[in-house]
Amino acid sequence: MEFKISRDFIAQVEQYIEENNEVQLQALLKDIHYADIAEIMEELDSSDASYLFHILDSEKTAEILLELDEEIREKILKNLSAKEIAEELDELSTDDAADIIAELPEDKKEEVIQELVDAEHARDIVDLLRYDEDTAGGLMAKELVKVNENWNVLTCVKEMRIQAENVQRVHSIYVVDDDNRLKGRLSLKDLLTTSTKTPISEIYIKKVDFVKVNTPDVEVARIMQKYDLEAIPVVDELGRLVGRITIDDVVDVIKEEAEKDYQLAAGISQDVEADDSILDLTRARLPWLVLALFGGFISVSLLESFNAAMKHHKELFFFTPLIAAMAGNVGVQSSAIIVQGLANNSLSGSLWRRLIKEVSLTLLNGSILAILLVLGSHFLLGEGFNLALTVSISLISVIVIASLIGTFIPILLDKIGIDPALATGPFITTSNDIFGILIYFSIAKVMLGF
Amino acid sequence: MEFKISRDFIAQVEQYIEENNEVQLQALLKDIHYADIAEIMEELDSSDASYLFHILDSEKTAEILLELDEEIREKILKNLSAKEIAEELDELSTDDAADIIAELPEDKKEEVIQELVDAEHARDIVDLLRYDEDTAGGLMAKELVKVNENWNVLTCVKEMRIQAENVQRVHSIYVVDDDNRLKGRLSLKDLLTTSTKTPISEIYIKKVDFVKVNTPDVEVARIMQKYDLEAIPVVDELGRLVGRITIDDVVDVIKEEAEKDYQLAAGISQDVEADDSILDLTRARLPWLVLALFGGFISVSLLESFNAAMKHHKELFFFTPLIAAMAGNVGVQSSAIIVQGLANNSLSGSLWRRLIKEVSLTLLNGSILAILLVLGSHFLLGEGFNLALTVSISLISVIVIASLIGTFIPILLDKIGIDPALATGPFITTSNDIFGILIYFSIAKVMLGF
Known part of the structure; x- marks a missing residue:
C-alpha cells in the first residue's frame, strides 16, 4: 500500500536536517519508497534537498534522481562531481542513464561518460545518446x-x-x-x-x-x-x-500526448507545468494571448463598421458577447471531439457523412438554444420580439458555422500534416468570435435594416 | 511491423462479401492481426461486419469482439445466440469476458452465463461482475x-x-x-x-x-x-x-482520465467520441451551452445597465468582445495548468506563493498586452488616447481577476471533493465574460465618467 506524505512528516524531516541529525533521518526514511522520497525532496528547499540526497543510501539515490522534477534534479546534479554522477548512473538502466546525461551541460556530459565504470554500460549509453528523444531510439533501453x-x-x-x-x-x-x-x-x-x-x-x-x-x-x-x-x-x-x-516508458508518451492536446486547447503551446518558472509559462501562454488580441482588433473594427446600427438598434451591441461566447463554445466542443478522434485514429466514415452529422447535431442544439434565447430575451430581458427573433436566427446560423469550422479545420490541418490540436482553443474561439460577429450583424442588417 | 488498412483493401473485402466469397475472404484475412480486422469491420456497414464476423476463425473472433467499438460490438452481439456468445467468452480472460457481459441486456446476461462451459471461468466472471467498473475490482482479472x-x-x-x-x-x-x-x-x-x-x-x-x-x-x-x-x-x-x-488495463484509465479533463475543458460532460450518436453527443454538449446562454443573458443585462455610456463613448461597446475573449483565454490557461497539476499530484508549495506567482505572471503578460493594445487601438483602429488607456487598464485588471478565478476555483473545487476539471471550459469562460464586462465598464465609468 501507499505511504501518504503528511505535512507533519515533512516538518519532521526539515527539523532533523536543521539539527544535522543524520542518524535519525536515515532511520526515518529507511523504509520509504524512492518515489516517495523524491516527492518529499520536492517539498524541501533546494539546499535541504541536496543535504538529504547526500546522506541517503547510494542504492536509493539513483532511483530518486530519476523520479525528481527536472528543475530540482538540475540543482542537485550541479552539486555533484562528474565521478559522483557517474556512480549514480552505473546503478540505472541504459535508457534512464542516457536521459539524465542528455540533461547535463555539454562539458559535464563528457566528463561523466569518462567516469562510468562499466565499459559496456558506457558504450550502450553513448549509443543511446545519438537518437532523437522523440523516436523509438530515444525511448528504448539496451537491456534485453x-x-x-x-x-x-x-x-x-x-x-x-x-x-x-x-x-x-x-x-x-x-x-x-x-x-x-x-x-x-x-x-x-x-x-x-x-x-x-x-x-x-x-x-x-x-x-x-x-x-x-x-x-x-x-x-x-x-x-x-x-x-x-x-x-x-x-x-x-x-x-x-x-x-x-x-x-511503462510508453505510458509517459501517451499521457504527455493527451495532456499536450489539452494544453493546446487551453492555449498553452509548450509542455509546461504549474511549477515551471514564470518565464517558461509566459513563453507558452503569451503568443496565444497576442493572437487573441489581434483577433479582438478585427472584431472591434467589424463592430465599428456596423456603427450605423447604433442609432435605432443599440440593443444589438448588448448581445455581441453572448453571440461570440456561444460561437466559441460550440467551436471548441466540435474541435475537441475531432482532435481526440484523430489522435486515437478512431474517426471512420466519409467527410460527407460527418458534415451531415455535425450540421444535424448543431441544428438540434441550436433550435433548443434559439427557443431558450427567444423566451429569455423576451421575458427575462424584456426585449422586443423582432430583436429576439433576429438574435435567435443569428445564433443558429453562427453556431452552425462555428461547428463546421471546429470540425473541418482540424481535419484539414491533419491532412496537410499539421498537429490538429493547434486548431482548438484560442485559434477557434478567436476566429469564431470574428465570424460570429460578422454573421450576426449581417443577418441583423437584412432583418432589421440599418 | 504494422499493417496499413488501405481504401483498396476495404473495397476488396466488400467485394468478396458481396460475392459471398468465403474462401477468398478467409485467405485475405488469414495473416491479419485481430486489431486490424476490428478496424476493417468498423469501416464496413453493420450487416457486412456481421457476415465477416461469422466466417472468421473462432480463435480470432473473441479478440476482435474485444477490440471493436462498443456500438458495433452491440450490433454483432445482437445477432449471436447466448451459446455463441458464451463460446467467444470462453476464449477470453476473465476481466475481458466480464466487461463484455456487463454490456449485455439483463436477460441475455444470465443466458450467456448459463452457457459458459468452463465452470471455474464462469465462477470467476460472475465474481468480477459484482464490482463497480471504476474500482480496482472492476479492472482486475482473476488469472494470476x-x-x-x-x-x-x-x-x-x-x-x-x-x-x-x-x-x-x-x-x-x-x-x-x-x-x-x-x-x-x-x-x-x-x-x-x-x-x-x-x-x-x-x-x-x-x-x-x-x-x-x-x-x-x-x-x-x-x-x-x-x-x-x-x-x-x-x-x-x-x-x-x-x-x-x-x-495495459491501466493505460486505458490514464488515457480516459486525461481525455476526460480535455473534454470537460471543451464543455463536453460525458465520455463521448466523434462516432457516438447525435443524441449522446447532444446530452454531453447541450448543458454547457445552456449554461453559457444564461451567462450570456447576464452579460446582456450588464451591458444594458451601462447604457448611459452609449451617448458619448459608444466605442466602449466595440471593445467588449475583445475584453471578454481575453478574460476567457487567460482564465482557461490558468485553470488548465492547475487542473493538470492537481490530476498529476504535482502541485507543491503554499497557496500564498501560488497567488503571488499567478499575479506576477499575469501582470507580466498583461503589461505586454496592454502596450500592444494601446499601440494597436491608436494606430490600427485610430481610437483616441483616453479610450485606449481606459481599455488597457481594464484589460490588465480583467485578466488578473480572470487568472485568479482560473487558478483558485479548481483548487477550491478539489478541496471540497468536486472534480476540478469541471471548472475549466464553459464555466470559466462564461463567468470571466461576466466579470470582465463588469470590471471593464466600471473602470471606464470612473475614468471617462458617464
Missing part, C-alpha cells in the same frame, strides 16, 4: 534478453540466466540470427512449459512486432496500445536488434 | 500465478507450469498463506536465477504493493505509475488475494 536461433533450450536458459542479471524485467526473449538480425521471439510462458531439450528454431514464434529506431514515439505508443504489447523490440536500418521499449 | 509460502521452489515451479497455462502473461508470482492472504511476491527473475531446492519462505520478498478491491481506478493508475509497477495484486477486505491488475 536475446537468444540465437541456432541454440537449443538448454543453452538458451543458461545464457538467459546471465543476461537476466542486467535486465530489470524480462518481457520477451528475442531470437536473432548470427548477424544479430531479429528473427522472432520466445514467450516466457512457452519457456516455462517446454522441455529443455527442444531446439530454439523449432519453438520460436516467427511473427514478431517491431519498430525501427526512427519510428516516432507517438507511433510506437499507438502500435503498442493497438496490439496490446508490453514490450516491443527496436531494429536498425539493417534489421539488427538494437533495443527494446517497455509499456 | 500464486504460490504457497510453505512450498519449496520445486513444487512452486511445477504448480506454476500448470497455472501459467491460464495466464496470458506472467508478471509476478504472488505468495499467499494457507488462507489465501497475500504475503509477498517472487520475481520471475529471481526464479530464473535461484536454485530449485530453496524454500519459498526464504526467497520471497515480503514487501509488496497492493490495492483493495474498492480502490478507485484512477488511484490504482496513480499508484502503478508512481511506483513503476507492471502489475499489482488486488486483495479483499480480509487481505485475501482476489485478482491482479496489469499496466
Whole structure:
C-alpha cells in the first residue's frame, strides 16, 4: 500500500536536517519508497534537498534522481562531481542513464561518460545518446534478453540466466540470427512449459512486432496500445536488434500526448507545468494571448463598421458577447471531439457523412438554444420580439458555422500534416468570435435594416 | 511491423462479401492481426461486419469482439445466440469476458452465463461482475500465478507450469498463506536465477504493493505509475488475494482520465467520441451551452445597465468582445495548468506563493498586452488616447481577476471533493465574460465618467 506524505512528516524531516541529525533521518526514511522520497525532496528547499540526497543510501539515490522534477534534479546534479554522477548512473538502466546525461551541460556530459565504470554500460549509453528523444531510439533501453536461433533450450536458459542479471524485467526473449538480425521471439510462458531439450528454431514464434529506431514515439505508443504489447523490440536500418521499449516508458508518451492536446486547447503551446518558472509559462501562454488580441482588433473594427446600427438598434451591441461566447463554445466542443478522434485514429466514415452529422447535431442544439434565447430575451430581458427573433436566427446560423469550422479545420490541418490540436482553443474561439460577429450583424442588417 | 488498412483493401473485402466469397475472404484475412480486422469491420456497414464476423476463425473472433467499438460490438452481439456468445467468452480472460457481459441486456446476461462451459471461468466472471467498473475490482482479472509460502521452489515451479497455462502473461508470482492472504511476491527473475531446492519462505520478498478491491481506478493508475509497477495484486477486505491488475488495463484509465479533463475543458460532460450518436453527443454538449446562454443573458443585462455610456463613448461597446475573449483565454490557461497539476499530484508549495506567482505572471503578460493594445487601438483602429488607456487598464485588471478565478476555483473545487476539471471550459469562460464586462465598464465609468 501507499505511504501518504503528511505535512507533519515533512516538518519532521526539515527539523532533523536543521539539527544535522543524520542518524535519525536515515532511520526515518529507511523504509520509504524512492518515489516517495523524491516527492518529499520536492517539498524541501533546494539546499535541504541536496543535504538529504547526500546522506541517503547510494542504492536509493539513483532511483530518486530519476523520479525528481527536472528543475530540482538540475540543482542537485550541479552539486555533484562528474565521478559522483557517474556512480549514480552505473546503478540505472541504459535508457534512464542516457536521459539524465542528455540533461547535463555539454562539458559535464563528457566528463561523466569518462567516469562510468562499466565499459559496456558506457558504450550502450553513448549509443543511446545519438537518437532523437522523440523516436523509438530515444525511448528504448539496451537491456534485453536475446537468444540465437541456432541454440537449443538448454543453452538458451543458461545464457538467459546471465543476461537476466542486467535486465530489470524480462518481457520477451528475442531470437536473432548470427548477424544479430531479429528473427522472432520466445514467450516466457512457452519457456516455462517446454522441455529443455527442444531446439530454439523449432519453438520460436516467427511473427514478431517491431519498430525501427526512427519510428516516432507517438507511433510506437499507438502500435503498442493497438496490439496490446508490453514490450516491443527496436531494429536498425539493417534489421539488427538494437533495443527494446517497455509499456511503462510508453505510458509517459501517451499521457504527455493527451495532456499536450489539452494544453493546446487551453492555449498553452509548450509542455509546461504549474511549477515551471514564470518565464517558461509566459513563453507558452503569451503568443496565444497576442493572437487573441489581434483577433479582438478585427472584431472591434467589424463592430465599428456596423456603427450605423447604433442609432435605432443599440440593443444589438448588448448581445455581441453572448453571440461570440456561444460561437466559441460550440467551436471548441466540435474541435475537441475531432482532435481526440484523430489522435486515437478512431474517426471512420466519409467527410460527407460527418458534415451531415455535425450540421444535424448543431441544428438540434441550436433550435433548443434559439427557443431558450427567444423566451429569455423576451421575458427575462424584456426585449422586443423582432430583436429576439433576429438574435435567435443569428445564433443558429453562427453556431452552425462555428461547428463546421471546429470540425473541418482540424481535419484539414491533419491532412496537410499539421498537429490538429493547434486548431482548438484560442485559434477557434478567436476566429469564431470574428465570424460570429460578422454573421450576426449581417443577418441583423437584412432583418432589421440599418 | 504494422499493417496499413488501405481504401483498396476495404473495397476488396466488400467485394468478396458481396460475392459471398468465403474462401477468398478467409485467405485475405488469414495473416491479419485481430486489431486490424476490428478496424476493417468498423469501416464496413453493420450487416457486412456481421457476415465477416461469422466466417472468421473462432480463435480470432473473441479478440476482435474485444477490440471493436462498443456500438458495433452491440450490433454483432445482437445477432449471436447466448451459446455463441458464451463460446467467444470462453476464449477470453476473465476481466475481458466480464466487461463484455456487463454490456449485455439483463436477460441475455444470465443466458450467456448459463452457457459458459468452463465452470471455474464462469465462477470467476460472475465474481468480477459484482464490482463497480471504476474500482480496482472492476479492472482486475482473476488469472494470476500464486504460490504457497510453505512450498519449496520445486513444487512452486511445477504448480506454476500448470497455472501459467491460464495466464496470458506472467508478471509476478504472488505468495499467499494457507488462507489465501497475500504475503509477498517472487520475481520471475529471481526464479530464473535461484536454485530449485530453496524454500519459498526464504526467497520471497515480503514487501509488496497492493490495492483493495474498492480502490478507485484512477488511484490504482496513480499508484502503478508512481511506483513503476507492471502489475499489482488486488486483495479483499480480509487481505485475501482476489485478482491482479496489469499496466495495459491501466493505460486505458490514464488515457480516459486525461481525455476526460480535455473534454470537460471543451464543455463536453460525458465520455463521448466523434462516432457516438447525435443524441449522446447532444446530452454531453447541450448543458454547457445552456449554461453559457444564461451567462450570456447576464452579460446582456450588464451591458444594458451601462447604457448611459452609449451617448458619448459608444466605442466602449466595440471593445467588449475583445475584453471578454481575453478574460476567457487567460482564465482557461490558468485553470488548465492547475487542473493538470492537481490530476498529476504535482502541485507543491503554499497557496500564498501560488497567488503571488499567478499575479506576477499575469501582470507580466498583461503589461505586454496592454502596450500592444494601446499601440494597436491608436494606430490600427485610430481610437483616441483616453479610450485606449481606459481599455488597457481594464484589460490588465480583467485578466488578473480572470487568472485568479482560473487558478483558485479548481483548487477550491478539489478541496471540497468536486472534480476540478469541471471548472475549466464553459464555466470559466462564461463567468470571466461576466466579470470582465463588469470590471471593464466600471473602470471606464470612473475614468471617462458617464
